[in-house]
Amino acid sequence: MAEFSAMASPCELLMALPQERKKQAEQLAHLAAEEVWRIEKTYSRYRQDNLFAQLHRHPDQPQRVDAETARLLNFADQAWQLSEGLFDITSGILRQAWTFDGSDRLPSPEAVKALLPQVGWGKLNWQSDAPTAEGEVAGGWLTLPSGMELDFGGLGKEYAADRALGLMMQQLEAEQLPLSSQPGLLVNLGGDLACSGPADKGKPWRVGIESPTEDDQASEVLEISRGGMATSGDSRRYLIHQGKRYSHLLDPRTGWPLEDAPRSVTVAAPSCVQSGLVASLALLQGSGAKVFLQETGLKHWILE
Template sequence: MRTRQVKVSWQGSLFLARFDAMASPCEILLALPREQQSLAEKLARIAAEEVWRIEATYSRYRPDNFFARLHQQAGQWQEVDAETTRLLDFADQAWQLSGGLFDITSGILRRVWSFDGSDRLPDPDAVAALLPRIGWDQVGWESRTDSLGGRLFLPSGMELDLGGLGKEYAADRALGLALQALQAALGSAQSASLPGLLVNLGGDLAANAPPSEQAPWRVGIESTAVENQAASLLELTRGGLATSGDSRRYLVCDGKRYGHLLNPKTGWPLQKAPRSVTVSAPTCVQSGLVASLALLQGEAAETFLKQTGLAYWLAA
């Protein structure tokens, strides 16, 4: 099998690594001296391999992976590993916090919705026919406290979709593993002031706190009006940053714009929500979840965000 590529180059004051994963262009920035290129290449490879591993394990588009086997064995209790347990526990908490609006069983709606910028809306009857197969409360889930995994009962005909968590989780994991490898390479003497690393998976970011002499990371929030153009620049010193919005996935019919975020209770896009929500939080997973939960509040998004106490940015 062909080895996937990670391209590392020197960009004036740091290393930039580029690779593709999860249908997105991905980058890793490493604030290492130029003479440490071999270390930069090693760290970038470690991070990319972790992203690819998560993609291979949980992608809903692969017929031969772990996630596919969960669906092939629907209708019976199944044992799942500790990592999957953590993700499903997180999804369960998100479902409860959102009052059922964040629901990893709603991905089945992609069968009738295609957010390709066209004006093609699905048949309302086709949407309605899928609603009985949506609802996390229909899934049997038993999480064990011994960290050894859990038990899942997925009813026949239902689907799980971790697309709302996958990239953010991968960004956090990639950063964590790269930092572990960096600390091992530099030794304990420099562990308190590790050089800055930033993982960018298609706009979902995770970064460590750079040494005091290093400037914060400057990152752009994508414009909702002009594709591939930043509307504003932010400074990120550590933690996660994630954006949820409809700048790339939407429909326009009879002058009305339909964003890709669907209400699992109706099967239709949420109305009166901001075009884009960006949130900064201690981890990328937290950032992505809060951004999604905010959009799910519709016109009450900003009220919800203010209550979180986290930094956020809205685009109408």
Template sequence: MKELQIEQRGSVWVGVFRAMASPCEIHIELRSRKRAAQLMALAQKEALRIERLFSRYRDDNVIHRINTAAGRSVTVDSETARMLDFADQCFTLSEGLFDVTSGLLRKAWNFDGSDRVPTMAAVDALLPQVGWQQVSWSEPHFTLPDGMQIDLGGIGKEYAVDRTVSLLNEHCQAPFLVNFGGDLHALRSPVTAQGWRVGIEASRGGSSDALHSILLERGALTTSGDARRYLLKDGVRYGHVLNPKTGWPVEGAPASVTVAGNTCTEAGILSTLAILHGNEAESFLEDQGVRYWVQR
């Protein structure tokens, strides 16, 4: 659904399109359909721009140049530099649990709902090529050892939400909500309601009913979990969030974690880190002093 589709729901216009392998929605409370459509087109353009810039599936962007540089230094633009700085910060603060070089492990893992769990040997063979501590980063020069890769997918969608919110805020004062694949951010509530009604879906069991209903006045919500990307073998479910130190799914990880934050970038890293903390997810989130919902 590359084309923008627009419909009216009560006092709110909703624009729907697809970007970053996710369904995307822009909700804007405006009288004018024409003005709403202009703002939604602006949001869609920004989402697609960020997808083009940071997607690991393209061969015409900075990520491809870095991943195919064969150990040579790559000069990056200022926006990419900010993302690399954030990746470095996340790696340091998480003591190596959040690592954008761990995407290489997808060569062994394909979380398609099947029972095809890789062998220990296949995973172990990739581990020497995982580890942010092996890269060289001094803005604007980034050097990745030959054979390694980076994948900004773990922070890219949340960044796209926040960038889109900032852009829309520059062009209108109307209440709006940005929702990219379940990562949400709103700056102000609708005039006709106390907030945006948001549902947290049950992570397993196939129910379409919301497990929790939240009234989001402003701020962000993100969810990490294994509802759609997992393997199932001999009654054991393997979630798609991998420990970069072992190459295997985190033991004792919650089925899903939803976190509220000031921005999607902030909430997103906390929800992912909570998954990576496994059995200690709730304790980790309590220490952060954030509002959260965990499903086990």
């Protein structure tokens, strides 16, 4: 096991490798951690020396973006359309009105309303290059209107988990071992998981779902052998005003949290990015979260 910190989260890498392959495990861990840090550096909104900052320094101007950023923007576009506007990476600007620190301080309706003109994926201009026969895109052109912001926080960790796992798998596949002989890997970025196979002796990895009511406690232990798993909830980011709890997940169309949402939703899917998206969308359904999750056909766990 290797541990490191990234994206304001504790991270760990688990590898079902024997002790005699310790050096290889260290190389894999270094490869994965460097990739996570690279993604964090590139898309963090807290830096002024990265691609993210560059995109925001030139509003109202068409800007060429690279293939990786194009993939992320295409995913955001598809998610926005499929969710009918609930998933919107331009909604991060609403944090100027909201501070989810467990206090009872609600923003004024006027403060929230004043930010809504700067929210809305449909207001920016994104033109992706046409995909190749293999489905790849070389880049695209983005025009970000003045006053609007992008926020990759809703998919950054999940994307990084999938990328880190993919690079580790590529390294192992270079040995040309049969698939059955390749060790299982598990990437855990603050509870967002990507897994390539079972643990030692074919046993599944056991992971805990964080309790929404008790810090550093697991409310349930799940098993994963392959694919992605992600949890979305308000255990750490919320407000309580006059006895009413407000989740940090906001409806970008109104600027306010949807009511009657579960405290926590965990979803298992083929990739971590898919898991995270579905978990977030489920919470944004409010009281309709259960029905929404059932309709996806994906394994899921709900904590009220």
